[in-house]
Amino acid sequence: MDITLNPADLTHTIAFYTLALTSIVAALIVVTAKRIFRAAVALAVVLICGAGFYILLNYDFIAGVQLLVYVGGIVILIVFAVMLTSSLESIEEPPSLGRKALGLFSSLAFLATAVIAFSETKFPLSSISAEQPKDVAKAVGRKLLDYGAGGYVLPFEVISLLLLASVIGAIVVARNPKRKNEGSAT
Amino acid sequence: MLDFLFGQLVATHATFDVVTLSDRTTQALAEDPWLAAGYALLGLAGVGGFLSLLGMALIYVERKVAAHFQCRLGPMRVGWHGMLQSVADAIKLLLKEDIIPDRADRVLFLIAPVFSIIATTLGLILIPMSPSLQVVDLNIGVIFISAVSSFGVLGILLAGWSSNNKWSLLGAMRAGAQFISYEISVTLSLLVVTLFAGSLQLSEIVQSQQDGWWIWRGHIVGLVAFFVFLIASTAELNRPPFDLPEAESELTGGFHTEYSGLRFSFFFLAEFINMFIASALAATLFLGGWMPFHIGGLHTFNGLMDLIPPGLWFAGKTTFIIFLIMWVRWTFPRLRVDQLMRLEWKFLLPVGFINLFAAATLVITKLYFFPW
Amino acid sequence: MSFSPELHHWLILSTILFSIGIYGVLTRRNAVGVLMSVELLLNSAAMNFLIFNHYASKPFIDGAIMALFIIAVAAAEAVIAMALFVAIFRSRKTVDVTQINTLKG
Incomplete structure (x- = not known):
């Protein structure tokens, strides 16, 4: 285990894990919140975190477009759809048990398959000297x-x-x- | 110290060195983490202090300008010519009871003002006020500014929805529709300057104007883009004559009807700082930002202009545009919703597209330089 | 093993987001909620393109362009979906996907 103490690397790592945790929690809120408007706000948080990830990967332009189009356009559209089709007091019934089980099974199955697949694969990584x-x-x-x-x-x-x-x-x-x-x- | 505030006092041609606060921090991070932390702290305190002071100053100015347009005196009691009126108002707002409606969606109701103020702060840190007075200088600055301004409208939509009040909801929906529509025109006129300058970075856009500001170097195109930007950003700011989202005669207070005390002041502050950001952006893109008034080739004249520090140039231009926006408020009556939409979709949008096309032609043919 | 994010950290993250999206698509009752889950899926797909662009073909930019296209398609999809929801709500007074079953014989 090597923990590098280079401050730039350290901030990068901390930023990655903070954003990852926030976006996963927010994504869970998106799919489970009973009040649909809260789900929309959580979606905005996920997308903002997504822009943060793109900045960590050095694609600042894509991050800007993500904020502009996703948060500035799509989330506002979704909020509008919510405002036009439901009211503050409407609370969504939780899904039936069978549906829940089906959803959990398929998402976990996908997760397991994908993780196994890419832990078995050797990806052709670009050389360290390659410049973005x-x-x-x-x-x-x-x-x-x-x-x-x-x-x-x-x-x-x-x-x-x-x-x-x-x-x-x-x-x-x-x-x-x-x-x-x-x-x-x- | 003076250097930090105003940049180089006398600059010869093309030697403004842009050093942002984040540059200083990154530099210091490698050598001395404590110095970096100091810079970061300075930045935080500076932005926070600037935000609240500027907000109070703008509120005072707005009241004074409004008063003088109506042949009144405005606030006169607290301090010299009412200078401390905003401070008194701020103290009053902070001491007020913080009311949350019983059947509101509590979580969202509490988040909404925070959303607004964060969006505003994110916009503020990008503005280049002088070569050395800028917090961060992203190379996607223009895109980033128009992206974060949409967070603010998300805060407004949240506020309107969570208040559980039909007037709030109507105000919020109007704000959202207005924002999405006028955002297109704002972006189109930002693109014109981006084309001229060949960069999305705000400091580079300023540097590109050292032979003349884009508003006249771009011939008629720059002028049209400037006016489209001014109209559309006034609409985005929900200021009169486009203040439908909070039209007090129809909707009592619009989206912030149910807010009081500190949370209301957040919205209020965000609104005024957004006006500053829009004016500063207009000054930066079209009037050269901190770049002194230059005419390409006239070195003596340019040298003379450089004697005035860039920070003052920026402040002067921004104040002028803020005054323009306030002037419009007291000159035009409020639009109806359908007039508002017609203005955007049937007038500003086509004009913006034609203008962008003309700008691209100018750039390709290199006709936008002054002949001398 | 190091803590600083590498390719597999990023891939696990985007896969988790994708599987949360799958759960949402299958379990949400409100059609708008389904749309939001679909946006989660699209977002994590775009992220995967950028991750591989960054780690596997650094000097090129094709992954970023794919991400841009995904964002554009997501915008088009959201517009159409919103129009459909409004139209459905107008005639059926609900956007619960379990109630909208006119096509069922």
């Missing part, structure tokens, strides 16, 4: 608009189409058919 691109944002931007080999310009365009389609789809699905004639934007 210094400016992740720049590297990602170049790669996304690169149309040569290994470029991602086509998936990028497809994603933008997907987003457009989902926006239009959402408007069509959510609009109230009884109020078709009103042209207001709200």
Whole structure:
């Protein structure tokens, strides 16, 4: 057992375990909370911790996008969905025992399988001398608009189409058919 | 000491050295952990103190500006020209009874103001106030600032929901809808400057303006982006004329109806500091931040301008924009919800997209530099 | 064995988050809760991409781009799901997934 006393490494390790503990506890709250709004707040905590993990892995740009899109967009959307479909007093019934057992069994089975699988596998780790691109944002931007080999310009365009389609789809699905004639934007 | 506050007093061209507090801490960490701890403590105390002092100052200024717009005097009793009014108000707020509604969701009700104030603090530490007065300088600064500003709205949504009051809930939903809509326009105009400067790092964006500020170096595009940013961020701040989430004539107090005492003051403080952050961001991105007024090529003139310390430049520009936002409050009537949405989706958003396109064209053709 | 996080620490973490998500998808009654659990799954999948990018192909950035795509897809999915919930709630007055069984013969 070697515990390195290099302060930078130490802070890194402490940050990792603190974030890991917080995110696991918050994730458990997400799946078990009886009040759905509390689950949404816990989800926000999990996602913020996720951004923390990305910063620990040195992908600061992805962490920023995670905060911007997940916490700033998706969580707020989910909160809206909660506000529109339930009230403060609505408390969710706990799942039936059979369902609970099924859920526990499948999640534990997955956990066990995955842990065994990757403890048996030898991953091709990159050499220690390998350097991460210094400016992740720049590297990602170049790669996304690169149309040569290994470029991602086509998936990028497809994603933008997907987003457009989902926006239009959402408007069509959510609009109230009884109020078709009103042209207001709200 | 003076150096720490204002950076280098006289700087020749392109020699502003940016040293942030987190840089100092990391540097000290390798040599002397105690010094690093000292820096960290200094940063914490500095940010906390700055937050509360600035909040009180802004509240005082707001009341004075409001009063003079209405030909009144405003607070005059406590201290010289009412200077200590905010302190008195703060003491009053702290001594008030802390009420939690009986049927509120207690946990969320207690968390909500904390969420708001944390979001505000996270935004504040990124602002470059002078070359050596910045707490952290992330290289995704612009993205990070617009990301953490959304935590604040999460706090508002929490507050509205957990109060178990229909006015609070309505106010919170309005705040959320307004925020999500106007966030797009804010981000679009931030992107314009990011394109010009070629960086997301706030200090680098400031450095990129040493031949002229983006508001005029970007021709009409910079100007349009500046105004879109100003309008959209006023809406994000829930300030009049976009103060629907707390419209007192319709919703009593909006999302903070049920809050009192310390918790209410958290929301109040966060709101005013957010105004400062938005103004400081506008000053940093469009008006050069701490960068003195420079015209590319005129070395004598630039040298003369450099005599004024960068911290003062930053303070001046930010104060100007804060005054502008307060001015708007007393000039325009409140919008209706549908007008609010129409303004964003049918006007600001298309303008923002066209502007971004024009900005990209300018950058590709390198037309945004001054001809001399 | 060292305490500082290595590849397997990270993998165990993301797997735990993923299995918690699986539990949530299978047991939640409220449809919004199911959506949240799905977000947990997507988040831990994105994290796995970044973990492998960091430890197995450091000089490249493809894993980060995959993570970006996952985030974008998650956003699209949340938008559609929210629209569906609102529409379902309007006609059925509930978003309990055990009650929404019109398609059952």
